[in-house]
Amino acid sequence: MTKKQMAMAYIIYMILGSEYKTCKFRNPLIEGRLRIAYTETKTNDQVKWEESVINKIPEIGLPEDIRSEISYYQNGANLIMEFEAEEGTLKAEVTPDGKYRISTWNGAPEALTL
Numbered sequence: 405m406t407k408k409q410m411a412m413a414y415i416i417y418m419i420l421g422s423e424y425k426t427c428k429f430r431n432p433l434i435e436g437r438l439r440i441a442y443t444e445t446k447t448n449d450q451v452k453w454e455e456s457v458i459n460k461i462p463e464i465g466l467p468e469d470i471r472s473e474i475s476y477y478q479n480g481a482n483l484i485m486e487f488e489a490e491e492g493t494l495k496a497e498v499t500p501d502g503k504y505r506i507s508t509w510n511g512a513p514e515a516l517t518l
Contacts, residue, residue: 408502410441412453413483416496419457427472434476467491
C-alpha cells in the first residue's frame with residue numbers, strides 16, 4: 405500500500421463516516437495506520453483531496469441516521485473499504501496512486517476520481 409492510497413482511504417473514511425450516525429472500523433488499528441499516512445500528507449493535498457470527496461457526497465445518496473462498520477481489505481493493489489449497515493453497503497476503492505471510486509448507496513459504481 406502507498407502512503408497516498410492510505411491517506412485517501414482515511415479521507416474517505418473521515419468524510420463518509422461523518423455522514424453516518426456512527427461509523428467505525430471492525431479492526432480499530434486500521435484507523436490509526438490510515439491516520440498516520442494522512443497526517444504525513446502535505447496540507448495542500450489534504451484540502452484538495454477532502455474537497456474532492458465532499459463534492460461526491462450528494463451523488464452517493466446516503467440515508468440519514470444509519471450506523472456502519474467498515475470492513476477493510478486489499479483486492480490486488482487496490483484498497484477496499486465496505487461501509488456495512490443494516491440498510492445496505494457502500495463500497496469505496498482506492499488505487500495506489502490515490503484515485504478512488506465510491507459506489508452510490510444503491511450500489512452503482514462511480515468513475516475513478518482525482
